[in-house]
Amino acid sequence: MGGKRKKRTKIVRVKPQIPKTFECPRCGKIAITIKFDKSDSGPRTAHIKCGSCGLSTDLEGLPPVYDEANVYGKFLDLYLEGKLEIKERSEEETEDHEDQGEDSEVSPETN
Numbered sequence: 001m002g003g004k005r006k007k008r009t010k011i012v013r014v015k016p017q018i019p020k021t022f023e024c025p026r027c028g029k030i031a032i033t034i035k036f037d038k039s040d041s042g043p044r045t046a047h048i049k050c051g052s053c054g055l056s057t058d059l060e061g062l063p064p065v066y067d068e069a070n071v072y073g074k075f076l077d078l079y080l081e082g083k084l085e086i087k088e089r090s091e092e093e094t095e096d097h098e099d100q101g102e103d104s105e106v107s108p109e110t111n
Contacts, residue, residue, distance in 0.1 A: 018067060022034070026053050029053075031051040031052040031053075032048060032055075033049055043063065044063075046062055056086070057075070059071060
């Protein structure tokens with residue numbers, strides 16, 4: 001008589017995921033995030049922002065089939081060609097971040 005029948009193990013292949021953050025061409029850190037407007041049909045607008053250096057811009061007129069990786073590629077091409085209008089962090093935001101760091105430091109007079 002035969003023994004117990006063996007089951008064949010099913011091989012599961014994991015599909016690669018599209019990344020949510022990308023490398024900034026200015027500062028080199030992986031801090032670029034891309035957000036789309038909520039419009040479902042017609043051309044879309046993508047908001048691109050670096051969380052590290054404050055580099056930000058908007059790309060308009062993108063086809064609905066574009067995802068984050070396609071937008072990042074288009075952004076990178078335009079940035080390296082110098083054809084983008086770059087928005088910097090406003091002075092108020094940078095001053096707020098600098099002031100927060102001063103409060104946490106220990107002054108030398110307290111020693």
